[in-house]
Amino acid sequence: MTPRRPAEAPAFDVWQSARVAVDVAAATLASPQSLEALRAARLARLLVAAARDSAFYRAALKGRDPARVRLQALPITHRAELMQRFDDWVTDPALRLAALRRFTADPQRIGEPYLGRYTVWESSGSSGGAPGVFVQDATSMAVYDALEAWRRPLLRPWQRLLDPWMLGERIAFVGATGGHFASTVSMARLQRLNPTLAPGLHSVSFLQPAASLAAELQALAPTVVATYPSAAVLLAEERIAGRLEIAPREIWTGGEMLSSAMRLIIAQAFGCPVADSYGASEFLSIASACPLGHLHLNSDWVILEPVDAQGQAVPCDQVPATTLLTHLANRVQPLIRYDLGDKVTLHSARCACGSHLPVIEVQGRCDDALRLGRAGQTATPVLPLALTTVLEERADLFDFQLVQTGPNAVLLRTALGGAPGQAALRRARAVLTDFLAAQGAPGVAIRCHAGEPARRSASGKIMRVMATVD
Numbered sequence: 001m002t003p004r005r006p007a008e009a010p011a012f013d014v015w016q017s018a019r020v021a022v023d024v025a026a027a028t029l030a031s032p033q034s035l036e037a038l039r040a041a042r043l044a045r046l047l048v049a050a051a052r053d054s055a056f057y058r059a060a061l062k063g064r065d066p067a068r069v070r071l072q073a074l075p076i077t078h079r080a081e082l083m084q085r086f087d088d089w090v091t092d093p094a095l096r097l098a099a100l101r102r103f104t105a106d107p108q109r110i111g112e113p114y115l116g117r118y119t120v121w122e123s124s125g126s127s128g129g130a131p132g133v134f135v136q137d138a139t140s141m142a143v144y145d146a147l148e149a150w151r152r153p154l155l156r157p158w159q160r161l162l163d164p165w166m167l168g169e170r171i172a173f174v175g176a177t178g179g180h181f182a183s184t185v186s187m188a189r190l191q192r193l194n195p196t197l198a199p200g201l202h203s204v205s206f207l208q209p210a211a212s213l214a215a216e217l218q219a220l221a222p223t224v225v226a227t228y229p230s231a232a233v234l235l236a237e238e239r240i241a242g243r244l245e246i247a248p249r250e251i252w253t254g255g256e257m258l259s260s261a262m263r264l265i266i267a268q269a270f271g272c273p274v275a276d277s278y279g280a281s282e283f284l285s286i287a288s289a290c291p292l293g294h295l296h297l298n299s300d301w302v303i304l305e306p307v308d309a310q311g312q313a314v315p316c317d318q319v320p321a322t323t324l325l326t327h328l329a330n331r332v333q334p335l336i337r338y339d340l341g342d343k344v345t346l347h348s349a350r351c352a353c354g355s356h357l358p359v360i361e362v363q364g365r366c367d368d369a370l371r372l373g374r375a376g377q378t379a380t381p382v383l384p385l386a387l388t389t390v391l392e393e394r395a396d397l398f399d400f401q402l403v404q405t406g407p408n409a410v411l412l413r414t415a416l417g418g419a420p421g422q423a424a425l426r427r428a429r430a431v432l433t434d435f436l437a438a439q440g441a442p443g444v445a446i447r448c449h450a451g452e453p454a455r456r457s458a459s460g461k462i463m464r465v466m467a468t469v470d
Contacts, residue, residue: 053091111188123281236269368467421450
């Protein structure tokens with residue numbers, strides 16, 4: 001085994017973090033008019049900096065005054081285009097995509113500061129292309145930290161009053177622990193920053209079979225579980241079946257859609273409150289749920305524009321075709337009118353909780369958990385994010401759709417055609433066969449179709465993993 005590198009603390013500016021925390025605390029109580037003025041000032045500064053320091057945006061803003069141009073007049077950007085122009089896009093010439101790809105390929109370096117001053121993570125290839133690489137500067141991380149501290153709902157106010165730093169908690173993050181993903185990197189960063197808190201922070205892989213996942217959690221006995229909604233539902237089912245006896249006091253979910261039915265199952269199984277949030281690799285803390293369960297947009301630091309298929313704004317209370325994101329904090333890798341891919345509805349009504357922050361409703365990642373097994377046998381649950389992670393990380397396949405077609409059969413399709421598509425599917429079939437067997441679902445029949453784009457579900461959504469008979 002390769003020896004682990006010595007821990008290097010991430011760059012952390014105490015005064016900047018304190019200043020941002022004060023800003024976030026004040027904005028939490030600000031009026032809609034004050035929030036609008038704050039956004040406008042931050043947007044103007046972002047555009048001036050992007051035009052000055054990014055070759056990509058210097059060209060995009062050519063002939064326009066960046067301090068006065070309307071956001072809606074700027075072009076829509078997409079991940080594939082920006083990643084192709086990465087070295088022109090970023091504002092620090094020391095950042096080069098090839099070197100960053102080598103960095104994120106090394107699991108020993110998860111959470112390690114890049115060049116001593118940046119936090120780096122990669123996204124999944126959910127858009128059908130290679131993963132995106134996202135570099136966070138110190139200001140971005142300070143903003144995320146402050147938003148998490150001030151906007152996450154207090155599920156146990158008295159406990160937080162007595163233990164504001166959560167030193168008495170045992171927190172288990174259940175996710176893809178072997179890659180440079182945002183949640184995994186954030187956990188590793190926190191462990192590096194706060195050695196006192198580190199013993200209470202644990203990362204648990206959801207790539208292992210349900211039985212061993214339950215056993216590891218049982219041994220940890222976490223007081224807080226942070227994970228994806230689909231994983232939380234699987235854990236709830238294990239709890240109901242008597243195969244998992246942990247008693248967390250809080251469940252934190254994010255990264256996928258949390259339906260009211262899912263929330264109810266999780267809350268009833270564990271007998272504790274569930275706090276949901278909405279974030280992305282592009283902006284870690286887009287929205288947090290209030291005590292009433294409504295997601296509130298952190299509109300002091302992020303702008304969301306719901307648009308139709310032609311890129312035109314849609315009114316409040318209407319479901320858009322997609323949503324554009326503008327990151328008001330990140331100066332090293334400016335994200336301006338970036339196509340996020342999620343359908344985010346902005347609601348016009350003010351929330352009864354009293355917050356002035358806008359209420360949003362998200363139709364984001366909503367893949368299905370599969371249950372596979374031969375007839376007459378107990379079906380094995382397999383998480384959609386685990387399948388996605390395995391196909392991307394181990395098979396190097398990013399453009400795919402996996403559909404369950406029978407009790408013990410799946411169809412794997414990819415839009416890749418010809419010899420490259422066939423080669424990718426052969427590799428993916430071998431990886432998937434081994435993974436499913438390790439999960440307790442051996443002998444799954446895997447059909448493969450190359451040159452076939454993903455199909456929409458009955459609801460009209462494109463899903464990467466579907467538990468639907470084809």
